Amino acid sequence: MPHKTSSRCAVIGVVGRTNVGKSTLVNRLVGEKISIVSPVVQTTRNTIRGIYTEARGQLVFVDTPGLHKSESTLGTLMNRMARHAAANVDALLVVFDDNHPPEIEDDGWMRRALFAEQPCIFFFNKGDLTPSHVAAYRELWNKLQTEKQHTREVPFLYGSAESGDGIHELTAALFRLATPSQELLFPADTVTDYPRRLAIADVIREKLFEKIFQEVPHEVGVRVDGIEEKEKTWRVSATVLINRASQKGIVLGLKGRTLRYVRRRAEPEISAMFGVEATLEIWVKVEKNWMKNFWILRDLGYAGGM
Numbered sequence: 001m002p003h004k005t006s007s008r009c010a011v012i013g014v015v016g017r018t019n020v021g022k023s024t025l026v027n028r029l030v031g032e033k034i035s036i037v038s039p040v041v042q043t044t045r046n047t048i049r050g051i052y053t054e055a056r057g058q059l060v061f062v063d064t065p066g067l068h069k070s071e072s073t074l075g076t077l078m079n080r081m082a083r084h085a086a087a088n089v090d091a092l093l094v095v096f097d098d099n100h101p102p103e104i105e106d107d108g109w110m111r112r113a114l115f116a117e118q119p120c121i122f123f124f125n126k127g128d129l130t131p132s133h134v135a136a137y138r139e140l141w142n143k144l145q146t147e148k149q150h151t152r153e154v155p156f157l158y159g160s161a162e163s164g165d166g167i168h169e170l171t172a173a174l175f176r177l178a179t180p181s182q183e184l185l186f187p188a189d190t191v192t193d194y195p196r197r198l199a200i201a202d203v204i205r206e207k208l209f210e211k212i213f214q215e216v217p218h219e220v221g222v223r224v225d226g227i228e229e230k231e232k233t234w235r236v237s238a239t240v241l242i243n244r245a246s247q248k249g250i251v252l253g254l255k256g257r258t259l260r261y262v263r264r265r266a267e268p269e270i271s272a273m274f275g276v277e278a279t280l281e282i283w284v285k286v287e288k289n290w291m292k293n294f295w296i297l298r299d300l301g302y303a304g305g306m
């Protein structure tokens with residue numbers, strides 16, 4: 001792999017409230033789909049690294065689940081992963097939804113940024129939408145500094161992960177924070193180190209959320225049980241875990257339509273991701289309280305390996 005003595009590298013924690021567009025932003029920054037995106041809150045459940053390499057060096061983005069109040073074990077593990085990821089990075093990219101007034105979690109991330117050891121950047125996302133609430137965020141930031149009697153310079157950058165506006169400026173600002181490094185952190189052609197079994201499960205979950213987001217997303221988990229590889233064809237078998245028998249109908253859809261939709265949408269995406277011809281077999285299984293079962297959560301990649 002090429003080693004460049006002039007490279008600058010940084011590991012950047014991408015944090016912020018759920019649904020502000022962190023995963024969309026990481027995908028945009030890396031230029032490839034690394035992380036699934038959906039209008040459902042708490043879409044990201046694992047810590048996922050997206051890697052961007054160019055002439056200036058390498059930026060490793062750690063996409064995290066949005067912190068939220070949580071009572072389930074799954075929620076606790078997600079919050080822990082987000083905090084842990086934010087503690088072990090060189091810089092924090094705190095994302096806010098410009099189109100939405102500040103909420104309690106936004107206040108929490110600003111407080112965290114005020115005293116963070118690492119350099120921070122605030123990115124105001126969804127700039128393609130109106131109205132802008134940036135004035136309210138500035139006011140909150142000023143209020144917190146007065147209240148804590150502590151001041152700090154944090155760049156406010158604006159843009160849209162969806163349209164790509166402001167992304168060059170953001171990338172440049174991140175490279176300015178990066179430190180010169182003898183070697184790249186990952187080989188130059190890597191875009192993610194996320195395990196393929198988990199990546200496939202996430203694609204299936206994303207497609208399922210396109211159909212069932214009004215209903216039970218938080219009680220739905222997807223596990224890839226096996227990948228049977230034959231030359232360039234993969235047979236992937238996966239299980240959709242649900243919490244109650246009554247959810248089976250929702251996941252299957254009328255005459256199995258929902259599950260067929262998921263297969264039809266996920267197969268080409270998985271095929272393209274890995275350069276193979278993938279076929280999917282999906283089962284639905286009731287596992288009462290799977291969201292509180294540590295062993296199942298570990299199987300889904302939500303515990304350990306952080």
Ligand SMILES: Nc1nc2c(ncn2[C@@H]2O[C@H](COP(=O)(O)OP(=O)(O)OP(=O)(O)O)[C@@H](O)[C@H]2O)c(=O)[nH]1
Nearest residue numbers: 018019020021022023024038042043044066161162
């Ligand atoms: N209009 C607009 N929508 C956006 C933009 N960025 C993200 N979105 C939408 O916002 C929703 C949430 O995006 P995600 O990227 O899943 O948000 P997240 O912060 O990763 O959410 P969690 O994983 O739940 O913490 C999706 O419907 C995105 O399509 C943007 O710049 N403009």
Ligand SMILES: [Mg+2]
Nearest residue numbers: 022023043044
């Ligand atoms: Mg996300």
